[in-house]
Amino acid sequence: MSIAEQIKNDLQSLVPILKERAAEAEKLERIHDESIEAIIDTGFLKVLQPSAFGGYELEFGDFLEMVSIIGKGCASTGWVAGTAGSQSWFLSLMSEQAQKDVWEDDPDALLTSSWAPDGIATIVSGGYELTGNWRFCSGSDFAAWSVFGANVIDQKNDKDSNNFFDRGYFLVPNTDYEITGGWNVSSLAATGSHNAEIKKSFIPQHRFASAEGLVNGTSPGSKIHSAAIYKMPLLACSPFAIIAPLVGAAEGMLDDFIENMRDRTTSGSDNNIANEPIIQEHAARAAAIIDAVKLIIARDVAEAMETINTGKTLSKKQRLQLRRSHGFTARLLSEAAEILFAATGGKGLYLDNHLQRGFRDIKGGVNHITSSWDIAGPMWGAHAFGLEPKIPMY
Numbered sequence: 001m002s003i004a005e006q007i008k009n010d011l012q013s014l015v016p017i018l019k020e021r022a023a024e025a026e027k028l029e030r031i032h033d034e035s036i037e038a039i040i041d042t043g044f045l046k047v048l049q050p051s052a053f054g055g056y057e058l059e060f061g062d063f064l065e066m067v068s069i070i071g072k073g074c075a076s077t078g079w080v081a082g083t084a085g086s087q088s089w090f091l092s093l094m095s096e097q098a099q100k101d102v103w104e105d106d107p108d109a110l111l112t113s114s115w116a117p118d119g120i121a122t123i124v125s126g127g128y129e130l131t132g133n134w135r136f137c138s139g140s141d142f143a144a145w146s147v148f149g150a151n152v153i154d155q156k157n158d159k160d161s162n163n164f165f166d167r168g169y170f171l172v173p174n175t176d177y178e179i180t181g182g183w184n185v186s187s188l189a190a191t192g193s194h195n196a197e198i199k200k201s202f203i204p205q206h207r208f209a210s211a212e213g214l215v216n217g218t219s220p221g222s223k224i225h226s227a228a229i230y231k232m233p234l235l236a237c238s239p240f241a242i243i244a245p246l247v248g249a250a251e252g253m254l255d256d257f258i259e260n261m262r263d264r265t266t267s268g269s270d271n272n273i274a275n276e277p278i279i280q281e282h283a284a285r286a287a288a289i290i291d292a293v294k295l296i297i298a299r300d301v302a303e304a305m306e307t308i309n310t311g312k313t314l315s316k317k318q319r320l321q322l323r324r325s326h327g328f329t330a331r332l333l334s335e336a337a338e339i340l341f342a343a344t345g346g347k348g349l350y351l352d353n354h355l356q357r358g359f360r361d362i363k364g365g366v367n368h369i370t371s372s373w374d375i376a377g378p379m380w381g382a383h384a385f386g387l388e389p390k391i392p393m394y
Contacts, residue, residue, distance in 0.1 A: 003043070003056055003058065004047075004056075004058050004059070004062040004066075006043075007042050007043050007044060007047065007066060008062075008065060008066055008069060010041075010042040010043075011039070011042055011044065011066055011069045011070055012069055014035075014038055014039070014042075014070070014073060015069065015070075015072050015073035016073065017035070017038070017073070018035060018070065018073030018074040018077050019072075019073045019074060019252070019354065021035060021074065022073070022074040022076070022077075022190070022354065022357060023351065023352070023357070025074065025076060025077070025189075025190035026076070026189045026190050026357065027189075028190065029183055029184070029189050029190060029192055030141045030190060030192040031074075031076060031077050031080055031139075031141070031142075031190050031191075031192070033142075035074075035077055036080075036110070036142050039070065039077075039081055040108050040110075043056070044066060044081065044085065045084065045085060045088055045108050045110065046107075046108075047062065047063045047066065047085060047088075048060070048063055048085055048086070048088050048089035048092070048229060049088050049089075049092065049103070049107075050092050050099070050221075050224075050225045050227070050230070051227075052224075052225065053099060053103040053104075053107060054103075054107045055088075055092075057225075057227045057229065059229070059305065060229055060232070060237050060240075060301055060305065061298060061301045061302065061305075063085055063241075064240050064241065064244040064297060064301065065244075066081075066085075067081055067082040067085065067241060067244035067245050067248070068244045068245065068247045068248035068251070069248060070082075070245065070248065071244065071245030071246065071247065071248025071249050071252070072248035072249065072251050072252040072255075073248075073252070074190065075188060075245050075246065075248070075249035075252075075357070075358065075361035075362070075365065076188050076189065076190030076191045076361065077190065077245075078244070078245025078246075078248050078249070079138060079188055079191050079242060079245045079361075079365065080138055080139035080142075080191050080192075081245070082241040082242050082244055082245050083112070083113065083138045083139060083241065083242065084110045084111060084112070084139050084142075084143075085241065086238050086241035087110075087111035087112065087113050087147060088111065089229065089230075089238070090111075090113070090147060090169075090234075090238075091103075091111060091145075091147075091171070092221045092225060092230055093209065093214055093219035093220065093221035093222065093230060093234070094169075094171060094207070094209045094219070094220060094221055095206045095207075095209070095220045095221075096220070096221075096224050097206040098171050098206050098207045098209075099221070101171070101206075101207065102144070102145055102171070106144060109144045109145060110139060110142045110143050110144060111143055111144070111145045111146060111147060112137045112138060112139045112140045112142075112143035112145075112146045112147075113137065113138075113146055113147040113148070113169075114134035114135060114136055114137050114146070114147075114148055114149065114196065115147070115149045115169065116134065116135070116136075116149050117149040117150055117151050117167050118132050118133060118134045118135070118148075118149065118150070119131060119132025119133075119134065119148050119149065119150030119151070119170070119198065120132060120150060120151055120153060121150040121151065121152045121153070121170060121203065121208070122152075122153055122154070122155050123152065123153070123154045123155075124202070126202075126204060126205060127202060127203050127204040127205045127207075127208070128152065128170065128202070128203045128205070128208060129200060129201070129202060129203075130148070130150060130170055130172070130198055130200075130201050130202075130203050131198055131199060131200050131201070132148065132150055132197070132198055133180075133195060133196070133197050133198075134148050134149075134195065134196045134197075135182070135193075135195050136193045137179070137193055137194055137195070137196045138191045138192070138193040139191065139192060139193075140179050140192055140193070140194045140196065141179075141192045141194075143174060144173065144174055145171060145172065145173055145174060146171075146172050146174065146177060146196060147169050147170065147171055147172075148169065148170050148172055148177075148196070148198070149167070149168070149169055149170075149211075150167070150168070150169075150170055151164035151166075151167050152164055152165065152166040152167065152168065152208075153165070166210055166211075167210070167211045168208055168209050168210040168211045168212075168214075169208070169209050169211065169214070170203045170207060170208055171203075171207040171208075172198065172201060172203065172207070176198060176201040177196045177197065177198045177201070178196065178197050178198075179194045179195070179196055180194065180195045180196065180197050181194050181195065182194055182195040183195075185364070186360055186364065187360045187361050187363060187364020187365065188361050188364050188365055211234075214233070214234040215233055215234050215235060215394075216233060216313070217231050217232060217233040217234075217236075217308075217313055217314065219234075228305055228308040228309045229305070231308050231313075232304065232305075232308055232314075233313075233314055233319060235319070235322075235323065235370070235393060235394055236304055236314055236318075236319055236322050237300075237301055237304055237322065238370075239323075239326040239368075239370035239371055240297055240300075240301065240326065240329075242365065242368055242370070242371065243293075243297070243326065243329055243330055243333070243365075243371055244297075245365070246330070246333050246361070246362050246365045246366065247290065247293055247294060247297075247329075247333065249333075249337075249358045249361050249362050249365075250286070250289075250290050250293075250333050250336045250337060250358070250362060251290060252354065252358055253286075253336075253337060253340045253341075253354075253355055253358040253359065253362075254283065254286050254287055254290065254336075254340060256353075256354050256355050256358070257282075257283060257286070257340045257343070257344065257355060258283055260344070260347070260353075260355070261273050261274045261279055261283075262274050264347075278343070279343055282339050282340065282342070282343040283340075285336075285339055286336040286339045286340050289332050289333070289335060289336040289339070290333070290336055292332060293329045293332050293333055293336075296325050296328070296329055297325070297329060300321065300322055300325045303318070304318065304322060316383065316394070317383065319394045320379055320380045320383050320389070320394050321380065322394075323376045323379055323380065323393065323394045324376050324377065324379070324380035326370055326371050326376055327371055327372055327373035327374075327375065327376025327377055328373060328376070328377070329371075330365075330366040330368075330371035330372075330373065331366065331373045333362055333366060334362060334363060334366045336362075337358065337359045337362040337363060338359075340355065340359070341355060341356070341359040369393075370393070375391055375393060378390070378391070379391060379393065379394060
């Protein structure tokens with residue numbers, strides 16, 4: 001059995017446990033320590049980690065399947081696993097010394113992030129002085145490090161932070177930032193996606209990576225590690241890491257829907273609801289949508305990796321197709337959740353019914369900016385008409 005299949009099997013055995021803990025984790029607004037430890041014990045965090053640091057360097061498609069499996073048990077846990085795993089991949093794109101700073105001390109270190117450029121980094125001798133406030137730091141309860149986005153300025157030449165000359169990402173230990181809370185939500189509540197603040201922290205030069213190289217697939221790490229996954233542009237496949245747990249959540253909803261309806265009767269009679277064609281149709285339509293989502297993701301990732309494996313870079317057209325798929329698969333999963341929840345009836349409102357949590361988690365998860373159809377759709381459409389997308393998030 002391959003390493004990938006072994007990890008998938010081990011994660012599959014955790015699904016019932018994660019499902020049982022989901023309601024309490026939601027109340028706690030954090031995942032159980034035991035759940036995180038069990039996922040780490042499967043070797044999951046090594047999946048996208050470079051072999052130079054003890055990782056497995058597996059395929060991105062395998063990684064996404066693993067995240068979906070976790071999400072089937074608990075979407076929040078899957079979301080944190082997806083972001084933590086993708087941050088391990090992100091770290092591998094940074095300088096070799098940045099990778100050593102994290103993995104030589106702890107090969108299983110968990111990272112959180114907030115990629116939005118909500119910080120200001122001022123150039124100083126040897127590095128940068130970073131300050132800022134960031135939101136949506138998923139898994140921050142467990143993270144030893146974080147990656148924060150920021151605009152870079154040089155106060156010697158321009159004191160206006162709006163006139164930045166670079167934008168990128170900074171690797172910061174958890175001793176240098178403060179988690180300030182702020183995560184009291186109705187969806188993906190257990191992700192602990194709290195706010196973070198840095199009043200002033202010195203970041204050495206080697207812990208910075210410019211956005212341009214990351215987006216173009218020419219990051220520092222792409223020159224260090226030979227595997228194709230480290231030459232993949234930042235926004236090509238990484239947004240699938242937060243769609244994958246929603247795929248699992250939708251599959252979990254479908255399983256629960258079929259199980260709930262199997263022996264359920266209509267009020268005031270002994271008519272089995274599963275005999276109703278409309279219920280059967282809802283199950284079939286949701287299942288078909290979920291299958292379509294999985295096929296789109298598998299095709300896009302495979303085509304992207306095939307291009308990179310030949311030594312080529314992804315074209316603008318390919319990157320925009322990937323961005324289109326990020327938005328459209330999210331939209332399809334939202335539809336599948338609506339189909340199942342709409343046919344569940346009043347019993348679906350009870351908090352001990354996993355269906356309602358799956359519905360809320362999916363509807364909230366698809367609102368992430370990287371999976372917004374309102375952004376991704378127009379980007380592809382503009383390019384199709386020979387125009388430059390107004391929002392260059394590709």
